[in-house]
Amino acid sequence: MSGFLHQFSRLEIKRRHLLKSAPEGPMRDYLSQPFPSRRKRYEELRYLALDTETTGLDDLHDQILSIGYVPIDGLGIHLRDAAYHLVKPYREIPEQSVVIHGLTDDEVYSADSIESVLPKVLKALKGRVLIAHYASLDLRFLGWACRRTYRCPLLVPVIDTLDLEYRTMRHRNQYPKKGEMTLDALRVLYNLPRYRAHNALSDALAAGELFMAQASHRAGRRRLLFGDLAS
Amino acid sequence: MKVEFIEILDFLNSCPPFDALPDEERETLPPKLTVRYARRGQLIMEPGEMLDSLQIIRTGAVEIHMRDGRLLTxxxxxxxxxxxxxxxGRRIFSKVTAIEDSLIYQLPSDDFFSLFKQYYDFKVFFGPVGGDRLRRAIRKNEETGFGSVQGMNTLLADLITREPVWVSSDAPIMDAAQMMVQERVSSLLIMDDGRLTGLITDQDIRRRVVARGRAYSDPVGTVMTGKPVSIVDRRTxxxxxxxxxxxxxxxxxxHRGEEVLGLVTPSDLDPYQRTSVVYLVGEIAKMxxxxxxxxxSLQIPKLFLSLSESGASAHKICxxxxxxANSIAQNILKIxxxxxxxxxxxxxxxxTGSQARDELTVQSDQDNCxxxxxxxxxxxxGDYFKRFSEFVxxxxxxxxxxxxxxxxxxxxxQWRQPLSVWKEYFDRWINEPxxxxxxxxxxxxDMKFIHGDERLFWKLRECVAHHASQNQIFLAYMAANALSHRPPLGIFRSFVLEHEGQHHDMLDLKKNGVIPVVDLARVNALKDGIQVVNTRSRIQASQKVGGLSTSGARDLLAALNFINNTRLRYHARLMVMGKEPDNFFPPDDLSDLERHHLKDAFSVVQTIQSALEQRYQLSRFK
Structure with a gap:
């Protein structure tokens, strides 16, 4: 691969392209910051570990209930800048997801709309790499919300902690069984504490800690690049 | 939306010293933290760097080394x-390495100092480590815990409230009795030329005067108890x-020097009669x-429980x-x-054994010779003493x-022998260990004379103590023996629990807690020819002659105190529940702070053990 392509990844090229058509406001502001090069050392980058809770797994019918995130840089996870947003659904929530998330109707309906939460998320995400466990699900819901709000897809460099672990296992010719790749199960592997509560914020923190552990173990004594970790 | 880190808060709730903070204060802490991860083997801090936060280990373990490579903790x-x-002043002097995959919370130094200034308990926690922290905990317990313990620690000088009531020994008995009526006292000191010569009580007048038909004009000196046992006012x-x-x-x-300050009776000392040891012993003597x-003897558990409830220290209870026990044994011997x-x-x-050391508990067996x-x-x-010993x-x-x-x-x-055989025993034990x-x-x-001819006992002791302190090989053997019981502390400062049988997952507070200290005190005492046998007294004596450093002795005493208090409190709790007291202690029963202190106590013992190990180069014995 030529130096040019290396430096400007496909994602970065897409960002430049999209910037031209993005509407004024939070989305345009978010896209104005270049994405990090895949050849940078991973310690030099900034990250945002994020998790969303939704009413279900179907991005056509289900909706985001809450978003939590914690910023990470080379020194650690800074809880001071963590955030947790409840999102007001535009449709009634099915009863079983209330049971899962422990959120009551009152809590949810007094929350902010997705349109007023998204700018905060985009601001936090600006210049950062998104970290999530099974990121494609979160991305699907966030992307859908962005298209609906800004008529523009969500473009973001991503490290998926599940994918990262999966690739390492495949590399060692291991085929993980179902249940071995959950956030809780992987955290045990890295001697991380067991978290009982599951909400968007504690799961974001859980994924962020897992990422630090995974990166730290893969780094060893060699230079570990962002490109080695990115999905 | 308020950001809440429930899991982190839960952790801080049970993590000293944060557990001692008010809830409102603790709740503000999680958002101030930075979370860091270090994989096993990773360097966390290096000498020369500046530190800007307090480090709290959430999971994992770390080692701290001095710059010269020595392991600190x-x-x-x-x-x-x-x-x-x-x-x-923030400059790092040691090297910190993760020895397990570790998750570490960092509290910025400004927040640390703000807590440090505001909260006394928080500040105390970060006082000097180990023995000091332990001593402080014990002092705090004894000071704040229980009213009556304070009473038991009161100096006699502060207890005497009235001038001594006395007559001289040549005063007629009737004068003495009238003085007692006038002054409303049940006993009278007899003094001549300002010195205490005797004592007379209501009971003495009943028994020695009235019952025997003595003339009331006789001098009181003829019926008094001469040379009474007395005590200095500096005692408690x-x-x-x-x-x-x-x-x-x-x-x-x-008394203070020659001067007699007054007289105390059991009811002066212990108005609540909680510790009726004087009465129990009096009763035993009558049997x-x-x-x-x-x-x-069935009252002994009751005595133990009341002492324990009153918060008396293990040393005092034992x-x-x-x-x-001594008075029971003396009476049995007379019978x-x-x-x-x-x-x-x-x-x-x-x-011999714990009875000789004044360290009996409620469930002790007998050791004697x-x-x-x-x-x-x-x-x-032979036949007489065989029957005699079996009877006793x-x-x-x-x-x-x-x-x-x-x-x-x-x-x-084997343990019923003439003095010369006993001397041979010890000679052989010392010279061919x-x-x-x-x-x-x-x-x-560890011997204590109970009854009979005390000279026999002293002849043996003197000869043994002298021999023992002279023989280096014997001392090295004793030192190696003193190291055979180790404190139950693993390399990660975790408790090492019993693995087998019914005491699975328990700490043996006797075998791994008290015995190592007793053995350490004994070998140090033997080395310097110290004659006392009580473990506390031995440690104090070793410190006086320089066998133990001042801080070492202080720390060891505090450790013994803490381990033994924990053990006896546990005995009391088992007894209250109607169970037989034993020494197998479930560590889950400890609060986190107590757990910390117990670990401090064990690590003090470890430190003194390794000093002993080095002195005698005991690796040769392994």
Whole structure:
């Protein structure tokens, strides 16, 4: 691969392209910051570990209930800048997801709309790499919300902690069984504490800690690049 | 939306010293933290760097090394490091490495200092480590815990409220009695030329004057108790109680030098009669059969529980129980002499082991031996002393001091020998040490005279103490033996629990807690020819002669104190629940702070053990 392509990844090229058509406001502001090069050392980058809770797994019918995130840089996870947003659904929530998330109707309906939460998320995400466990699900819901709000897809460099672990296992010719790749199960592997509560914020923190552990173990004594970790 | 880190808050709730903060304060902490991860083997801090936050280990373990490579400490989940560095000016002098995959919370130094200034408990936690912290915890317990303990620690000088009431010994008995009526006292000091010469009580007048028809005009000196036992005013109320129990008396003059300050009685010392040891001993002295003694001995658990409830320290409780045991043994020996007839040759009945060290608990077995005069002839006298010893040991067993499982009792003919044989025993043990003889030394070096001819006892002791301090090889063996029981602390400062049987997952507070300290104190005492046998006294004496450093001795005393208090409190709790007390302690019963202190105590013992190991280069013995 030529130096040019290396430096400007496909994602970065897409960002430049999209910037031209993005509407004024939070989305345009978010896209104005270049994405990090895949050849940078991973310690030099900034990250945002994020998790969303939704009413279900179907991005056509289900909706985001809450978003939590914690910023990470080379020194650690800074809880001071963590955030947790409840999102007001535009449709009634099915009863079983209330049971899962422990959120009551009152809590949810007094929350902010997705349109007023998204700018905060985009601001936090600006210049950062998104970290999530099974990121494609979160991305699907966030992307859908962005298209609906800004008529523009969500473009973001991503490290998926599940994918990262999966690739390492495949590399060692291991085929993980179902249940071995959950956030809780992987955290045990890295001697991380067991978290009982599951909400968007504690799961974001859980994924962020897992990422630090995974990166730290893969780094060893060699230079570990962002490109080695990115999905 | 309020950001809440429930999991982190839960952790801080149970993590000292954060657990001692007010809830509102603690709730503000999680958002101030930075979370960091270090994989096993990763360097966390290096000398020369500047530290800007307090480090709290959430999971994993770290090692802290001095710059010269010496291991300073190992820390694990729930432990904190970096506080001393922050307090000393932030420059890091040691190297910190993760020895397990570790998740670490960092609290910025500004927030740390703000808590440090605001909250006393928080500040105290970061005081000097180990022994100091432990001592402070003990002091705090004893100071704040229980009203009556304070009473027991009161100096006698502060207890005496009235001038001594006295007459001279040539005063007529009637004058003395009138003085007692006038002053409303039940006893009177007899003084001549400003010096205490005797004591007379209501009871003495009843027994020695009225009952015997003495003339009331006789001088009181002819019916008084001469040369009464007295005590210096620097001693505590507890010391006075023990002294009264030991001599079975109820009136104890207090003096400072030559000057008599007054008199104390059990009710002055202990208005609530919670620690009725004086009365129990008085009752024991009155008993004339083994069956009666057995009935009295049933009160011992009650005495233990009331002492324990009043918050008395383990040292005081054990000392009290030993005084009771001694008086039971003395009375049994008298009954044995009455039953079997005059002994044909002189003997000294000697308690060994914990009874000798004044360290009995409620569930102690008996350890004793018999030193006979050298005139002893097995053919002529053997049968008498065999029956005598068996009588006494069985009676002790009936009174709750069960037979020694190791058979180190006078009823075993090996431990019922004339003085010359005992000297040979010790000669052989000291000059040709082997593991078996070292085990005997552990038992028989702790001796206390109970009854009979005390000179026999002292002759043996003097000769033994001198020999022992001279023989380096023997001392090295004793030192190696002292290291055979290790504190139950793993390399990560985690407790090492019993693995097998019914005591699975328990800490053996006797074998791994108290015994290592007792053994350390003994070997240090032997080395310097120290004659006292009580473990505390041994440690204090070793410190005076320089065998133990001042701080080492202080820390070791604090450790012993804490381990023993924990153990006895546990005994009391089991007894209240109607269970047999034992030494197997479930560590889950401890609060986190107590757990910290117990670990501090164990690591103090470890430190002193390794000092001993180095002195005798004991790696050769492994």
């Amino acid at each position: 190992r820390l694990e989940e729930g432990h904190i490091f970096g506080a001393q560095t922050l307090l000393r 109320a507890f010391d006075a109680l023990i002294k009264m129990a030991k001599y079975n008396i109820h009136h104890l003059p207090v 004339s059969t083994v069956e009666e003694l057995r009935t009295s 000392h009290t129980l030993t005084v009771v 044995a002499e009455e039953t079997l007839g005059e002994p044909p040759v002189a003997y000294a009945w000697v308690a 018999l030193i006979l005069e050298d005139e002893y002839d097995p053919d002529l006298h 040991c069985r009676a002790l067993d009936q009174c709750g001091y069960v037979f020694c499982p190791g058979d180190s009792m006078a009823s075993n003919s 082997d593991p078996r003889s070292i085990m005997f030394c552990g038992i028989f070096f």
